[in-house]
Amino acid sequence: MYQFERVKKSAMMKSFIKGMLFLFPSILLFSVFVFYPMFKTIYLSFYLTDAKGSTTVFVGLENYLNMFTNPIFLQSIKNTLLFVFYTVPPTVLISLFLAILANENLRGIGLFRTIYSSTIGISVAAASVWLYLFNPTMGLLNKFLEAFGGEPVGWLTDPAWALLSVSVTTIWMNIGFTFLILLGGLQSIDRSLYESAEVEGSGYFYKLRRITIPMLSPTLFFVITVSMINSFQTFGQIDILTQGGPANETSLIVYSIYREAFVNYQFGSASAQAVVLFILILVMTVIQFKLGERRVHYQ
Known part of the structure; x- marks a missing residue:
């Protein structure tokens, strides 16, 4: 033994x-x-640092206390939450609509699938194209408004429009990835479910509500979670389009961290902001799992 x-x-x-x-x-x-x-x-995050990033003085929680009394950082939290709200629901809804269209068995649908998913191969540097579209004097958007008698809009210079403009750019950039994931989820649904519903005389919208959406819920849960995390971590298009302006209206948390670390060389306070961002993403993800996973139907 x-x-x-x-x-x-x-x-x-x-x-x-x-x-x-x-x-x-x-x-x-x-x-x-x-x-x-x-x-x-x-x-x-518990230290003051010099310009090289070496620790100098232990300050404990002082970096965190200063951060939550800093109006610029508090504004970046507000901007980030608004940005997530502006980008995640429209991205998912538009991508879902396009994926449902592209899932239909129609002639030439492959071309449309390619067009819809084309932005997945575009880097964040493509946001510079929107600088020309948003240009207040020669941009296409303002030219279009002027053609119909409207007034030019400072898309990236007006505090009322800047965050929305960056959000539109982000939605355009993210649709390709979300569309492909949702299309893959739609094509994995068992066709026999639709055939059974057709035998019973069910209409298109009944099948959409009772079969497509419930069976697609695991994929929807995934893309919502990933899109939300990506929105919290947005940096590139902010740096290209607005550099956090005007009046810090587009300064998101990640851009605030970048500016604190690589412009002000305050690596201690930048690290504290990074820790807060991590906790914020963790809390939002846990909430998403607690609330969203209840409505997920696994096959």
């Missing part, structure tokens, strides 16, 4: 070592690019 236990423990140890060897590359990459930066950020 004792010999059997020794052989069993030896086999388990060999399996454990073999498993760890397979996991070692992933553990190494995560340690270098995820765990070390995360713990380093938390460590720096």
Whole structure:
């Protein structure tokens, strides 16, 4: 019996070592690019730093206290929440509408699928195209307004329009990815469900409400969660289009972190903001799982 236990423990140890060897590359990459930066950020958030990023004075929670009394940072939190609200629902709804259209068995639908998904291959630098569209004097949008007797709008210079304008650009950039994921989810739905509904005489919208949306709910849950996290982490189009202006109306949390770290060289307070952003994303994701997963129907 004792010999059997020794052989069993030896086999388990060999399996454990073999498993760890397979996991070692992933553990190494995560340690270098995820765990070390995360713990380093938390460590720096309790210190003042010099221009090189070296710690100078331990200040404890002072960076956090100063952050929540800073009106610019508080505004960036408000802007970020508004930006998530402006971008996530429209992106998902437009992509869902396009995916349902592209899922129909029509002639030439492959061309439309390619057009709808084309933005997935475009980098964030493509946001510079919108600089010309939003230009107050020669931009196409204002030319269109003037053609119908409207007044020119300062799309990126007017505080009332700037965040909405950046949101429109972000929606355009994100539709391709969301569309492809939703289209894949639609095509994975069992066709026999639709055939059974047709035999019973069900109409198109009944099938959409009772079959398509419930069966697509796991995919919808995924794209909503990913889109929300991506919106919280938006940086590129803000830097290209507005640099956080006008009057900090488009300064999101990530751009505030960038400006604090690489413009003001205050790496301690920037790290504190990064920790707050991580907690905010974590809380919103947990809420999303608590509320959203109840309505997910798995096949």
